[in-house]
Amino acid sequence: MRKLLGKTAIAALTLAFATEAMATEWNVSLWGKRRAFTENTEKLAELVAEKTNGEFxxxxxxxxxxxxxxxxDGISIGAFEMAQFCAGYHRDKNPTITVLELPFLGVETLEQERELSMALYEQPAVKEDLARWNATLLMPSPMPQYNLVGLGDAPRTLEDFAGLSVRATGGIGAAMExxxxxPTSMSxxxxxxxxxxxxxxxxxFAPHAHMSFGTIENAKWWTTNLNPGTVNCPVVVNTDALEGLSDEHREALLSSVDEALDxxxxxxxxxxxSAWGPALDERGIERISYDADALAAFRDQVAGPAAEAWIAxxxxxxxxxxxxxxxxxxxxAELKGE
Known part of the structure; x- marks a missing residue:
């Protein structure tokens, strides 16, 4: 009986250690609070756990x-296995993907932003760029066109933007300038x-961020259709960690990307x-819209020179x-059917 119990205990311990060895936990670095911008990562975590019965x-x-x-930087040294960042926060660290932050690029929908980002992430030069940080691009966090909220007198013409101190990063900052x-870059x-x-x-900001970070609480005005561009904010994984996953866990992760983005x-x-309009109305925020001629003048003044400067x-x-x-x-152009 003693021998039988001993063998049973050993078998139980062996199974416990094996189960522990199969379990994989990744740390994921985001910021702020849970919001629309982070729902791709939250959904990804849910799907991965489901597909692996909680083992990953x-x-x-x-x-x-x-x-x-x-x-x-944290990804590069393996401080955590997954993270989200925005290219405009540090364009020198990820110069290739800042092409998607150029002002007036012409993206019209979240789906276009999603598909364009995923396609760019597969380009050899982009992969090589992020490889310097031991990073593999996993998926974008598609956002609509940015617009401005502000205090004081609203800029009703292009001339009114002169001297306006505005938080704007990447290509949007270039457009403002x-x-x-x-423009001032800050997190x-x-x-x-x-x-x-x-x-x-x-x-x-995009609408979700104006709500999440409280910029509309004391704002007086909102530009409805300036649409100077957006920022590209990918989710990346540490390449060594990705390659170190079991085949089953890697498949669970990669196969969940499309569903998370959907x-x-x-x-x-x-x-x-659907919450954005009521949020503006509740606070009495004035909507500022620009006519077609003003928008065309803005694009003419900004888009071409910004692209040329970026390329150079x-x-x-x-x-x-x-x-x-x-x-x-x-x-x-292909995504838009042009």
Missing amino acids: TLNISYGGLSNNRENL AVGAV ATEVRQSLDSGVITAAA YYVDNYTNNTM DMSARGLPAQELYDFATAKL
Whole structure:
């Protein structure tokens, strides 16, 4: 009996250790709080856990693992296995994907932004760029066109933008600068305080972020259709961690990307955008719309020069900038059926 119990105990311990060895936990670095922008990652975690019966889990942290501007650095050293970041936060770290942040690129829908991003992420130059950080691009966080909320007098003409201090990153910042505004780059979590203290008088965000970070709480106006561009914010994984997964767990992760993005786009379209109009109305925020001539003048003044400057800058760094720009614009035209 003693021998039988001994063998049973050993078998139980062996099974326990084997089960523990099969379990995989990844740490995921996000920031702020759970919101429409993070629903792709939240859904991904849910799907992965379901497909692996809880053997592969994504532990999502909102600011507890890294500063949002240092998420790519954390990925590079393996401080965590997955993270979200925005290209415009540190364009020198990820120059190739900033092509999608050029102003007035012409993206019209979240689906176009999604498909364009996924296609660009597969380009060899882009993969090589992110490989410097031991990072593999997993999926985008598609966002609609940014617009501005602000305090004080609203900019009703292009001339009114002169001297406007605005939080705007990447290509949107370039667009603002081209019409005489003074763009300032800061992380999303700093914007509300900067508005309230008068450091800036306007901020460029997608609707979900204006609501999540409180920029509409004291705002007086909102530009409905300036649509200068958006930012590209991918979710990346540590390449070594990805390659170290079992075949089953890697398949569970990669096969869940499309479904996570489907959920994200549906949630943003049907929940976030439906809440946006009422949120403005409740706070008495004035909607500022520009006529077709003003928008055309804005594009003419900004789009071409910004693209030319980006191509020249990136080419000087040895990147295939013209090829990346041509790929992005041709792919977008294809997605739009042009």
